[in-house]
Amino acid sequence: MPTPRVAMRKIKECLRLKLECDLSHERIALALGLSKGVVSKYVKRATAAGLDWPGLSAMDDNAIAAQLCMSPPAVRGERAPIDLPWVHRELRRKGVTRQLLWQEYCDANAGRLTYQYTQFCQHLHDYTASLRRSMRQLHVAGEKLFIDYAGPTLGVVNPDTGELQRAHIFVAVLGASSFTYACATPGETQIDWLRGLTQTLAFFGGVPALVVPDNPRALITQPDRYEPVLNRATQVCAEHYGMAILPARPRRPQDKAKVEVGVQVVERWILARLRHPCFFTFSALNHAIADLLTDLNARPFKKLDGSRRSWFETIDRPALMPLPAQPYEPARFKPCKVNIDYHIEVDGHYYSVPHSLVRKTVEARITDTTVEILHAGQRIASHVRSPARGRHTTVADHMPAAHRAHREWSPGRFLHWADTIGAATRQLVEHLLTERPHPEMGYRSCLGLLALARQYGDDRLEAACARAWAIGSRTRKSVQSILHNKLDQHPLPSAIAQTDWVTPDHVNLRGPTYYRDPPTTH
Template sequence: MKQHLQSAIFTLLERGVSQHRIHELTGIDRKTIRRYQTLYEARRAGGAKSSTAATTGSGDPVVAQTPPPQNPPLPRPPAPSGVPVSSFNFARSASEPHREWIEQQVRLKRNAQAIYQDLVDQYGFTASYESVKRFVRALRHVDPEQFDRLEFTAGEEAQVDYGEGAPTRDPKTGRYRRPRLFLMTLRYSRRSFRRVVWKSSKQVWAQLHEEAFRYFGGSVSYVVLDNLREGVITPDLYEPEINRLYAAMLEHYGVVADPARVRDPNRKGSVENAIQHTQNTALTGRRFESLEAQNEFLMHWEENWAAKRIHGRARRQVEAMFQEEKPHLKPLPTTVFRYFTEVVRTVWDDTTVSIDRSNYAARPAPIGSLVCVRVYDTTIEIRDRRSQELLRTHPRHAQPGSLDLPDSERPFNPSRQTSLALASATDIGPQTKALCQHLFDAEGRVGHRGMWGIVALAKKYPAWLVEQACDHALRHHLYRYRQVRAVVERLFEQALERLDRAPQLALPLTQEHPLIRPGDEYGEFFNVGAQHSAGSHPSTNGETA
């Protein structure tokens, strides 16, 4: 313990001050005070014995009963500025001959006791352990780390963090407990926004940022935060992964997240100091009956006291600096941010994903792949898991069991695609549609097979021939697929027979006819065509044209 603290303890003990009172005055642990009290009493007893022995020989009983006064040594004055605290003389130390070996052991992070023991065993060291301890302490002296003074322009940066609010009555339990205190501080003006909440989440964290931006009347370019889970999913020195909901909210307001390094609170010292100032000045010794009461008090305290204070380093009023910074804040967007819940889903074999017991089409995502689904209040967005590219957007169904899958993306299923079969029959002709409709009306789903069979006849035979066969089948009440096919085949054979019986007209060959031009004109025509294809445009007379 420092010499001045020892002197203070001895002085207070001499005056009869209790251990509890010494602890309140000095802040020293009571166990330490008790140990020094034992040492004080031992010295006092030893001084009384020596004084009694000396006075007994002189024969003066009065002097023997009065112990000499204990004057504790005065504390050492502080070292002058600019002079190092440690002025250890290495040359006069007994450990200097072993300096190189001791430095190696210090780099290995061995303590002075272990180094002293090895010096005695290996080198026959004869000096005391205190000599080695002083030598090691001097080697381990490290100069204080230098910190830069961070300066930012107006509207450039804001810092955010959580702290503890004042005790507030919990409406569920009726007991007092401390809520979480959210605080955003503008780095240029030190103007702050404060809000207490019972618990935090990704959406609550983002909503508090929105409230702060609306309170300031604009947003900043960067927001500095620590690595709490609501803002940073994976802390990393070079590429931290930001929570997607938080990142989407900041992107909506044109803000970029800049997480501080792990265990580096000095990077956001403004908000750290603001939290401490709020707790020590505004909230210490207070209790509130509700969160609303505490938030109202914090708003009043910010407007009337915190904003009107003179900042210690800037030596200017916070409110005046905020009025300078306010025009440099980014304007707020015209639309509010739409909050969502992001989940990962697997694309099923019917090319859909399931959300709240309803299914939504996910093409072009392949079957079996994982996709990110953003669930909004009224819509569903399906995105690629890696690139976050938007794949599909669907209206959100409130009724469980709904299916949002276009018929064009569904595979062929003859048991349910009556409309498709009738549409194909319509393309062939009205009689074909009428026959297929009669089959469906008479047999229902079982009639689909015959309907598709009749439609498939148009792939092998001319459509007009199938239409003629369906007309014949309706007039003669032939409603079976095989009967219609037999009619089509018979009509096709009859058409072939008519072609075979058709007279073949033998036309005589001739070289002269009013429609046949001379060969020279055809030659000139081919030459013009060749020149035109080669890119030239020759002039021709009207007769050739």
């Protein structure tokens, strides 16, 4: 093996000082910074080869090295090759180390000349350095999922109005296998991020240990290099799936290089192909993306064996945690203060809560279909979400007893109550409910009659209603006056009781003809 040129110059100088200047080994070692043993070794080799300084000075470095390296290197046999792509892929499995892979390499090539551990690691290092920069990070199987949105968008045309809406493309990439998912969402809101994430996990059929997004305001309440704070909806989603969500460091795209490359691949192999077709629904666009996604994941790697799909099936899928029994329904949370009418406002609609929470602060969990109200971590109410603005959704159990009792009255209930007292009461109640434009306008009068029944009894009320109807004074006040003056206890005249009031004939009564103009005389 040739001696390096710097060392060869020292060897030549060592031999010159000895053969020509006849210095001691100790002085030569001090002058050249060598040990006396090295000086002695090369002087002995030059003497054994019969070399003197005039002859050595005329030789080049290679000739001197050939003369002085008297023990030629051992002849090396061909060493067993290392399957570097396989080693690189196996390192992504959890718990697999280089030491283990080297031992397996040696066991698989027993009886053959193999590389030592140091050389094994060096070959692996050189191979890894030849790959793309984003592939140099060592990702453990099933550990990390990187998510982001692509910059370019696609258009979705409303077929009724012709309005163009931009579709934003959500991209997710698994760290170990680079298995990729993409879908279109109407925007990049909190619901869009969480819906894209839940669809990704359903597509993979499992849950990674860690999700790495950027620092979008939709997910991260407080971006921080050391202690980022997730918002409530993001934290609940992570707890539902039993995973962690840890955003990349602010302004450090290299922390999520996988998805940066994944976004670039999606833009080139999916969005570029969909730039000409016209889509009228998000469903149609997502079907087109899904078809191209199958082709993307099946494309073979350029510098590695296999494809994203084969690596996912081999490495990532076995390491993913199982999905929960119930899928997560994306939701947003909103703090609300309970109004004096025991309702809270969500998107212009009003939902009831127990009246005991009036003026207190609660939290609304809002999904596409439901509105749940939480207080002190407990669910206190749940409503079907309504798009009607300015309207109310009220549960009777949330109302105070007095309000609930008032709400429970209806024309049928008043009439049924009147029937239990008597025909005259039924007749008067029916009159009170029908004489006004709306039955509810007569509720108070009917409730007043109910109060009179509790005060005077059903029999006296029935008699008072009969007298009020007979005299044509058909109001609650008239019935109350009859009861107060005990007129209900007097018998009704037969004529009055059976017929309406009729004006009697009398000489002192002028009658309607009195006011007519007298006939004109000529």
